[in-house]
Amino acid sequence: MAKHSPLFYGWLIFLLLLIGGGLGAWIIQLQNGLIVTGMRNVVSWGIYITLFAFFVGISAGGLIVSSSAHVFGVEEFKPIAKVATTLAAACVAVAALSIIPDLGRPERIAYLILYGNPLSPLIWDFTVIVVYLVLCIVDLWFMMRAELARKGSRLTFGFNDVSPKAVAKDERIVKVISFIALPTAVMLHTVTAWIFGTQISRSWWYSALIAPIFLASAMISGLSLVILTVLIMQWRSRIRVEVKTINTLGKLLAVIIPIDLFLIGNEFVIRLWSAAPSETLPLTLIFTGPFLPFFVYEWIPGAILPFILLLHPRLRMNPKILGLAALLVLTGVLSYRVELVVPGYIYPPILLPPGIAKGEYSVGLSSFGVYGVYFPTWIELTIGAALFGIIALITTIAYWIFPIWRTEKNINQ
Amino acid sequence: MVRYGLVIDLDRCIGCQTCAIACKLENNVSLGNWWNRVLTVGGSMIDTSSGSYPNTSIFYLPITCQHCDNAPCVKACPVSGTYRREEDGTVQLRIERCVGCRYCMAACPYGVRVFNWAEPKHLPEHGTGYQGVVKDEGWIIYSPERPKGVVEKCTLCIHRITDGQEPFCVAMCPARARFFGDLDDPNSKVSKLVKERSGVRLLEELGTQPKTYYLPPKRGKQSFTNLYEAFVKHVESTLTSIISTSSDISLKAIASATLKRVLQRG
Numbered sequence: 001m002a003k004h005s006p007l008f009y010g011w012l013i014f015l016l017l018l019i020g021g022g023l024g025a026w027i028i029q030l031q032n033g034l035i036v037t038g039m040r041n042v043v044s045w046g047i048y049i050t051l052f053a054f055f056v057g058i059s060a061g062g063l064i065v066s067s068s069a070h071v072f073g074v075e076e077f078k079p080i081a082k083v084a085t086t087l088a089a090a091c092v093a094v095a096a097l098s099i100i101p102d103l104g105r106p107e108r109i110a111y112l113i114l115y116g117n118p119l120s121p122l123i124w125d126f127t128v129i130v131v132y133l134v135l136c137i138v139d140l141w142f143m144m145r146a147e148l149a150r151k152g153s154r155l156t157f158g159f160n161d162v163s164p165k166a167v168a169k170d171e172r173i174v175k176v177i178s179f180i181a182l183p184t185a186v187m188l189h190t191v192t193a194w195i196f197g198t199q200i201s202r203s204w205w206y207s208a209l210i211a212p213i214f215l216a217s218a219m220i221s222g223l224s225l226v227i228l229t230v231l232i233m234q235w236r237s238r239i240r241v242e243v244k245t246i247n248t249l250g251k252l253l254a255v256i257i258p259i260d261l262f263l264i265g266n267e268f269v270i271r272l273w274s275a276a277p278s279e280t281l282p283l284t285l286i287f288t289g290p291f292l293p294f295f296v297y298e299w300i301p302g303a304i305l306p307f308i309l310l311l312h313p314r315l316r317m318n319p320k321i322l323g324l325a326a327l328l329v330l331t332g333v334l335s336y337r338v339e340l341v342v343p344g345y346i347y348p349p350i351l352l353p354p355g356i357a358k359g360e361y362s363v364g365l366s367s368f369g370v371y372g373v374y375f376p377t378w379i380e381l382t383i384g385a386a387l388f389g390i391i392a393l394i395t396t397i398a399y400w401i402f403p404i405w406r407t408e409k410n411i412n413q
Numbered sequence: 414m415v416r417y418g419l420v421i422d423l424d425r426c427i428g429c430q431t432c433a434i435a436c437k438l439e440n441n442v443s444l445g446n447w448w449n450r451v452l453t454v455g456g457s458m459i460d461t462s463s464g465s466y467p468n469t470s471i472f473y474l475p476i477t478c479q480h481c482d483n484a485p486c487v488k489a490c491p492v493s494g495t496y497r498r499e500e501d502g503t504v505q506l507r508i509e510r511c512v513g514c515r516y517c518m519a520a521c522p523y524g525v526r527v528f529n530w531a532e533p534k535h536l537p538e539h540g541t542g543y544q545g546v547v548k549d550e551g552w553i554i555y556s557p558e559r560p561k562g563v564v565e566k567c568t569l570c571i572h573r574i575t576d577g578q579e580p581f582c583v584a585m586c587p588a589r590a591r592f593f594g595d596l597d598d599p600n601s602k603v604s605k606l607v608k609e610r611s612g613v614r615l616l617e618e619l620g621t622q623p624k625t626y627y628l629p630p631k632r633g634k635q636s637f638t639n640l641y642e643a644f645v646k647h648v649e650s651t652l653t654s655i656i657s658t659s660s661d662i663s664l665k666a667i668a669s670a671t672l673k674r675v676l677q678r679g
């Protein structure tokens with residue numbers, strides 16, 4: 001294990017503090033109930049589910065990239081397949097984790113297995129998540145086995161053969177897994193989209209386009225996280241990734257951004273044209289209401305600007321600009337998730353005074369609010385931040401102890 | 414098959430919120446949560462009309478779980494905590510199975526499900542209403558104690574209807590605007606009312622097949638007179654029964670004085 005800079009240890013401590021804070025906030029939430037969140041009876045899902053969808057997206061996107069290295073023979077992606085798969089595994093694990101603070105009775109989580117309802121999209125998603133996580137880990141293991149064996153690690157579980165024949169066999173298995181992983185990654189995010197898309201009571205979600213939008217946004221957010229991680233690791237170590245790889249990643253990102261915008265724009269046009277209140281009310285929240293900043297951010301700095309930055313190869317190959325573009329896209333996709341979950345709730349289908357009981361009186365007007373309101377509390381924000389921290393911690397530790405970075409090529413250099 | 418449902422006569426409903434309070438009392442619903450609510454179809458605030466005088470319009474829409482036959486909440490629930498009971502068609506919730514994911518709240522178009530965001534509080538503290546527990550195949554589907562972290566909603570007063578009684582909100586409605594019965598029996602009062610008065614269901618276009626029918630308001634002097642009469646009759650019979658059955662002398666005195674006043678006005 002190499003010696004690390006103080007910056008590295010500082011980073012680790014920072015992450016641990018972040019996670020510790022989240023744990024503390026969760027304990028407070030467990031004691032008092034979900035009353036400590038901003039959610040109420042009208043807006044009954046908030047930041048946790050928003051982040052869940054976000055993390056699942058990044059994860060699916062990451063694996064789509066790494067498995068396409070084998071499936072479509074994109075040679076440039078092979079050196080980063082391990083990093084991408086590690087990120088995919090970390091993100092999907094944390095996505096599953098982010099459901100737990102959302103549950104009112106987390107101690108009953110095993111009921112999802114014991115009493116799973118085959119009609120519930122949540123159960124479909126749960127199933128895909130488990131399969132997907134296992135696939136990621138198995139995939140990673142085969143990618144790293146030879147490397148681990150050379151280092152004499154016990155994680156090879158006794159499979160220490162590093163003859164060219166054994167390594168070739170590993171590679172074949174990785175290839176086979178990639179063929180399974182690619183459709184699984186696509187299904188992972190599609191099923192997550194169906195959690196929303198099937199809900200006939202929420203016109204904002206009830207759309208067959210949600211799944212394609214989720215896939216496009218998953219691809220760009222997953223790619224962005226891979227790019228960012230590769231750039232950071234490159235900055236912190238002496239090993240260099242080939243320019244060609246970086247270039248292709250940037251190019252692919254630039255291609256998918258407009259597809260994502262195209263799909264989202266489609267939703268807007270169809271809804272606006274109908275001029276039916278159930279369709280346009282959520283849009284007013286986004287075009288003129290409290291979600292306007294998210295909308296503007298998603299479209300301009302979150303999509304159009306990075307698209308322009310990525311167009312020119314010279315800009316694209318500049319690590320600073322590429323990193324900035326990736327960061328913008330990531331946060332842009334996060335904005336999209338915010339626009340998706342909460343606005344679906346604000347105007348319930350039956351909108352009459354005194355409205356749906358919020359559990360709180362709205363002073364001045366009627367006894368109960370007609371519309372929903374939601375603003376995350378610091379408890380939710382702390383837990384949310386901790387979830388990001390866990391992803392970063394898993395990736396950092398993986399970088400630290402596993403050979404996720406080194407490839408055959410790099411080592412020979 | 415028995416398919417229990419509610420019929421609510423919007424011509425008769427006076428928006429008094431008695432059913433909402435009755436439900437809260439009978440089912441020990443915690444502070445801040447309501448299983449049953451009376452919405453105003455009129456202005457932008459409760460008890461206000463739309464339009465300007467003399468062209469105004471107002472009626473009330475009591476809303477509680479519609480016990481949908483094709484219930485989105487049932488399909489959404491990952492653990493089948495919420496399910497449709499085959500024997501009577503009601504939609505129930507296994508309190509001890511709910512994991513509190515609130516997917517059902519996202520799925521229900523009628524916004525009638527409520528969540529115990531904190532440990533429930535009651536007034537008076539020891540709670541009110543039915544204190545027993547109702548079980549279905551070993552799972553508790555009604556209990557006066559529902560802990561924090563689970564969803565709850567109208568059970569169609571499962572403890573009463575399995576005992577041959579009407580739901581409490583139906584029994585308590587002073588305007589006699591609520592009816593309970595078997596929608597599969599063409600001769601039941603509810604089936605007849607739905608047929609005669611062309612009962613409608615809320616958000617029918619979503620295909621949820623609710624079992625709560627609303628009799629559309631006709632509006633007019635005639636129905637108002639009927640309503641007033643029905644109201645007076647209800648008060649009259651309640652007071653008379655107190656006078657003849659109660660052993661409390663002061664209560665009897667108050668009841669007969671009130672009765673006298675009601676009769677004078679009528």
Ligand code: SF4
Nearest residue numbers: 478479481484486521
């Ligand atoms: S009204 Fe809502 S809670 Fe009741 S059965 Fe229908 S969908 Fe479920």
Ligand code: SF4
Nearest residue numbers: 490511512514515517
């Ligand atoms: S909150 Fe409870 S009843 Fe509702 S969907 Fe989740 S587990 Fe089922």
Ligand code: SF4
Nearest residue numbers: 436567569570580582
């Ligand atoms: S049927 Fe019972 S539980 Fe349902 S609204 Fe009426 S009183 Fe409440």
